[in-house]
Amino acid sequence: MNVLSVELQAIEHRAYPIYIDQKVLVNQHLWEKIMRSFSAGKQVAIITNPKIAELYLGDLENALANYNVLPILISEGEEHKKLSTMEKVYTDLSEAGFNRSSTLIALGGGVIGDLTGFIAATWMRGVNYIQVPTTLLAQVDSSVGGKTGVNIPQGKNMIGCFYHPRAVMIDLSTLSSLPNREFKAGLSEVIKYGLIYDVDFFEWLVKNIDGLLAQDAQLLAYAVEHSCVIKAEVVAKDEKESGLRAILNLGHTFGHAIETAMGYGEWLHGEAISAGMVYAAKLSQELGWINQAQVDRITELFKRVGLPTSGPKNLTYIEYRDLMFKDKKLRDKGLPLVLLKAIGNAVVSYDYEQSQVKKVLTEVT
Ligand code: NAD
Numbered sequence: 001m002n003v004l005s006v007e008l009q010a011i012e013h014r015a016y017p018i019y020i021d022q023k024v025l026v027n028q029h030l031w032e033k034i035m036r037s038f039s040a041g042k043q044v045a046i047i048t049n050p051k052i053a054e055l056y057l058g059d060l061e062n063a064l065a066n067y068n069v070l071p072i073l074i075s076e077g078e079e080h081k082k083l084s085t086m087e088k089v090y091t092d093l094s095e096a097g098f099n100r101s102s103t104l105i106a107l108g109g110g111v112i113g114d115l116t117g118f119i120a121a122t123w124m125r126g127v128n129y130i131q132v133p134t135t136l137l138a139q140v141d142s143s144v145g146g147k148t149g150v151n152i153p154q155g156k157n158m159i160g161c162f163y164h165p166r167a168v169m170i171d172l173s174t175l176s177s178l179p180n181r182e183f184k185a186g187l188s189e190v191i192k193y194g195l196i197y198d199v200d201f202f203e204w205l206v207k208n209i210d211g212l213l214a215q216d217a218q219l220l221a222y223a224v225e226h227s228c229v230i231k232a233e234v235v236a237k238d239e240k241e242s243g244l245r246a247i248l249n250l251g252h253t254f255g256h257a258i259e260t261a262m263g264y265g266e267w268l269h270g271e272a273i274s275a276g277m278v279y280a281a282k283l284s285q286e287l288g289w290i291n292q293a294q295v296d297r298i299t300e301l302f303k304r305v306g307l308p309t310s311g312p313k314n315l316t317y318i319e320y321r322d323l324m325f326k327d328k329k330l331r332d333k334g335l336p337l338v339l340l341k342a343i344g345n346a347v348v349s350y351d352y353e354q355s356q357v358k359k360v361l362t363e364v365t
């Protein structure tokens with residue numbers, strides 16, 4: 001089993017483990033160890049949705065046999081990552097008498113993880129929680145790093161906070177039940193790490209993408225682990241996104257505009273940011289930072305996965321612009337975009353013209 005660590009630089013020393021292996025979900029001994037590590041109380045809520053519950057809730061309940069487990073099922077889908085869903089969960093916790101010693105467990109993808117993290121941060125001003133990510137996207141990205149929150153109709157993840165889990169339990173065997181479209185969407189975030197931070201990893205992905213698409217267990221384990229290593233390293237250097245961490249948002253400002261414009265859930269997050277990363281690459285080329293051949297290599301890799309390399313045909317530049325300028329990354333000095341100085345080297349930049357963004361978004365490809 002590979003065990004990584006997220007080292008937070010804060011006044012008090014805080015670190016949490018990421019366990020990565022097949023079948024960690026059912027490892028009762030490991031669960032006991034983790035729960036003991038933060039003196040967890042007896043009450044545990046597993047927050048999940050009906051589909052994931054059918055697949056994995058029983059196993060997790062068995063592994064937590066020594067605790068009083070309350071399953072809380074919320075409706076499936078990005079459109080339920082919203083404040084009213086949180087209210088329902090607060091009601092359930094309240095009626096079951098959950099207190100400050102209680103623990104929440106997020107069993108699911110990024111939607112469940114982001115919601116549960118935000119509920120954990122706000123229930124009684126903060127209780128412990130554990131991430132058990134069951135999608136590729138959640139395993140390589142959303143379960144690590146403590147970004148939590150919900151959407152509002154005006155924008156993605158607009159309400160939220162940084163609140164880290166006590167542990168992340170990545171059970172690679174849960175990926176076997178993941179729909180293919182979701183798996184591919186997760187690969188989008190894996191490719192992101194190569195683009196922003198590690199050219200060798202990008203080259204490894206180019207070489208091994210077919211094996212990954214075939215879900216070769218060893219390749220997949222390496223891709224998940226290496227993605228988590230990069231994420232943990234970036235988060236450890238800049239926990240609250242005051243600088244470096246922003247590179248993790250490559251393609252996201254374009255992508256969030258697509259997700260918001262289309263209605264949450266229409267385009268998967270990983271699909272939207274795939275198109276967004278290609279736009280970011282093209283804008284980087286406009287600025288003279290990378291060349292056509294590099295843009296082509298990036299585009300080609302997303303195409304091989306079967307991910308979109310441009311946004312919805314009917315989305316106009318004005319719609320993009322208006323939505324992008326509502327992004328929560330907007331500052332007084334403008335809208336920062338993550339762009340590429342090279343494959344494997346991303347920077348946050350305000351040094352682009354809006355006309356260049358327009359050109360990239362309206363180019364016929
Ligand atoms: P998701 O949570 O909607 O899950 C995708 C679908 O897969 C759902 O229908 C779910 O029920 C199903 N599912 C989950 N695990 C399964 C399994 N093992 N087998 C079968 N079906 C399964 O989507 P996602 O892609 O995991 O997460 C997207 C969300 O994550 C977005 O809301 C995005 O904003 C957020 N996100 C957050 C961060 C962060 O740092 N917090 C980073 C990236 C993305």
Ligand code: GLY
Binds near residue numbers: 141144147245
């Ligand atoms: N997914 C971007 C971040 O965690 O910062």
